[in-house]
Amino acid sequence: ASGSHVPALVIGTGYGGSVAALRLAQAGVDVHMVEMGMSWDTPGSDGKIFANTKSPDDRSFWLRTRTKQPLSNFLGFPIDKNVNKYTGILDAEEFGGITVYQGRGVGGGSLVNGGMAVTPQRDRFSGILPSVDAAEMYSTYYPRANAGLGVTDVPLAWWESAACYKYARVGRKHAERSGFPHVFVPNVYDWDYMAQEAAGSVTKSALAGEVIFGNNHGKKTLPKTYLAQAKATGRVAISPLHEVTSVTPRSGGGYTVAIRQLSTTGGTVATKTVTADRVFFAAGSVGTSKLLVKLRATGALPNLNGEVGKGWGDNGNVMCGRANHMWDATGTIQSSMPSTGIDNWGAGGAFAEVAPIPTGIETYASLYLSITNTPRRAEFSWNAATGGVDLSWQAAWKQDSITMAKTIFDKINKKEGTIYRTDFFGGTKVWNDQLTYHPLGGAVLNKATDNYGRLRGYAGLYVIDGSLIPGNTSVNPFVTITALAERNIEKIITTDL
Numbered sequence: 001a002s003g004s005h006v007p008a009l010v011i012g013t014g015y016g017g018s019v020a021a022l023r024l025a026q027a028g029v030d031v032h033m034v035e036m037g038m039s040w041d042t043p044g045s046d047g048k049i050f051a052n053t054k055s056p057d058d059r060s061f062w063l064r065t066r067t068k069q070p071l072s073n074f075l076g077f078p079i080d081k082n083v084n085k086y087t088g089i090l091d092a093e094e095f096g097g098i099t100v101y102q103g104r105g106v107g108g109g110s111l112v113n114g115g116m117a118v119t120p121q122r123d124r125f126s127g128i129l130p131s132v133d134a135a136e137m138y139s140t141y142y143p144r145a146n147a148g149l150g151v152t153d154v155p156l157a158w159w160e161s162a163a164c165y166k167y168a169r170v171g172r173k174h175a176e177r178s179g180f181p182h183v184f185v186p187n188v189y190d191w192d193y194m195a196q197e198a199a200g201s202v203t204k205s206a207l208a209g210e211v212i213f214g215n216n217h218g219k220k221t222l223p224k225t226y227l228a229q230a231k232a233t234g235r236v237a238i239s240p241l242h243e244v245t246s247v248t249p250r251s252g253g254g255y256t257v258a259i260r261q262l263s264t265t266g267g268t269v270a271t272k273t274v275t276a277d278r279v280f281f282a283a284g285s286v287g288t289s290k291l292l293v294k295l296r297a298t299g300a301l302p303n304l305n306g307e308v309g310k311g312w313g314d315n316g317n318v319m320c321g322r323a324n325h326m327w328d329a330t331g332t333i334q335s336s337m338p339s340t341g342i343d344n345w346g347a348g349g350a351f352a353e354v355a356p357i358p359t360g361i362e363t364y365a366s367l368y369l370s371i372t373n374t375p376r377r378a379e380f381s382w383n384a385a386t387g388g389v390d391l392s393w394q395a396a397w398k399q400d401s402i403t404m405a406k407t408i409f410d411k412i413n414k415k416e417g418t419i420y421r422t423d424f425f426g427g428t429k430v431w432n433d434q435l436t437y438h439p440l441g442g443a444v445l446n447k448a449t450d451n452y453g454r455l456r457g458y459a460g461l462y463v464i465d466g467s468l469i470p471g472n473t474s475v476n477p478f479v480t481i482t483a484l485a486e487r488n489i490e491k492i493i494t495t496d497l
């Protein structure tokens with residue numbers, strides 16, 4: 001309620017926020033979590049909580065009147081359609097040079113992501129976060145994060161014959177025939193549930209193509225893991241459809257937090273202010289960066305340093321499809337949870353996930369989301385004229401990532417005698433180079449914050465999400481975000497509370 005006081009306020013309910021809430025609560029601290037998205041616990045008129053990937057509806061996108069699908073075309077035909085403006089689950093947030101996809105709702109990105117739970121190779125970690133003790137991360141915090149998230153390995157014997165992973169086996173064959181290391185990628189999806197989906201004994205979710213607009217079954221999202229545990233302590237409250245708009249120091253200590261309550265069409269239902277001893281920014285790389293840059297520029301938090309807003313990257317994301325020969329059919333039923341990757345990071349700067357095309361028909365296509373080692377980094381800045389935050393990303397920068405991804409797919413195409421598909425991204429585009437699923441950075445560890453996420457200039461303010469990571473993790477990011485949050489919150493609890 002407006003006017004109330006909380007010991008710890010957490011902005012956002014994604015990975016960083018959920019770790020902070022659970023560990024603080026276990027240490028005896030009462031926590032209030034503020035989440036701009038919905039709670040996603042009530043079925044719609046179709047009896048399902050989440051819409052299907054193939055048939056987006058009002059629930060699918062955050063406050064848009066037209067869908068913005070990552071694969072904009074199917075067999076060459078544009079598939080975007082009009083929807084009603086609603087606080088839907090996937091935000092396609094548009095900046096000048098890039099569209100940043102993010103989850104909105106209690107559970108953040110865990111609601112919409114592919115569940116790929118990848119720990120980076122240890123020898124690559126020091127290039128990602130040089131000020132962090134890698135030995136500690138790999139002995140303590142990565143294992144803790146993997147356990148907390150419910151990460152498990154692909155059941156290999158089942159996978160080898162499962163029809164829903166035919167596309168991944170084709171991906172492996174092509175990778176190996178071109179001499180690339182092929183790796184299995186753990187996931188948070190319940191593999192037993194998926195096997196039952198394949199056997200036809202339970203309601204299909206991954207095998208019905210559910211993913212970017214939510215999974216109705218099978219995926220261990222944060223509301224089923226960290227947030228369930230956090231709620232069970234009795235010390236954590238969550239306010240969905242509430243957006244933090246300001247944080248300012250309060251005379252006498254602590255902070256005043258301004259909050260806007262949203263209607264499901266995005267309007268303002270009420271504005272509230274609460275006070276908190278400590279505030280954890282866990283609004284995601286874009287959400288946290290936008291807030292901090294605005295608060296510094298508008299005088300609410302003027303002592304935030306010049307590193308705030310810097311070091312933002314797209315994890316080098318680019319997508320492409322390849323046209324297979326008729327003998328390399330990829331299957332009509334494809335699990336929406338990717339299970340494998342092609343690792344050419346060392347030689348070519350690219351790690352490619354073998355992605356599904358869960359359309360229900362045979363496409364003879366292989367789709368890949370590459371993560372590449374691009375050095376490009378952008379900066380968020382306050383735009384006084386628009387009253388918004390801009391990002392200096394340049395669309396042309398993606399060429400670096402394309403060049404790196406091509407070290408894999410040009411070689412595979414040559415070996416297989418195949419070509420790129422041109423019917424997925426509009427026109428005759430081969431590369432989807434206009435988006436990222438993996439925003440990282442903007443409040444980089446040991447720069448904008450100290451080495452544990454304490455914001456420099458303000459005692460009691462912390463950053464604990466993907467904005468701490470300077471633009472790249474060499475693999476899919478959420479395990480690293482979670483592990484770093486586990487490391488930082490442990491230090492904060494032992495030394496600051």
Ligand code: FAD
Binds near residue numbers: 036037101245438477
């Ligand atoms: P988030 O999870 O983004 O959480 C931030 C939360 O804060 C959100 O719920 C947001 O609504 C809320 N918020 C923002 N601003 C405010 C505000 N002002 N007030 C209140 N609340 C606010 N990663 C992987 O590792 N593996 C994958 O397979 C994978 N697949 C992906 C697929 C898709 C389609 C997408 C979009 C992402 C995928 N990712 C994947 C990326 C992963 O989900 C993100 O890296 C991760 O969720 C980021 O965690 P976070 O804690 O930094 O923030």
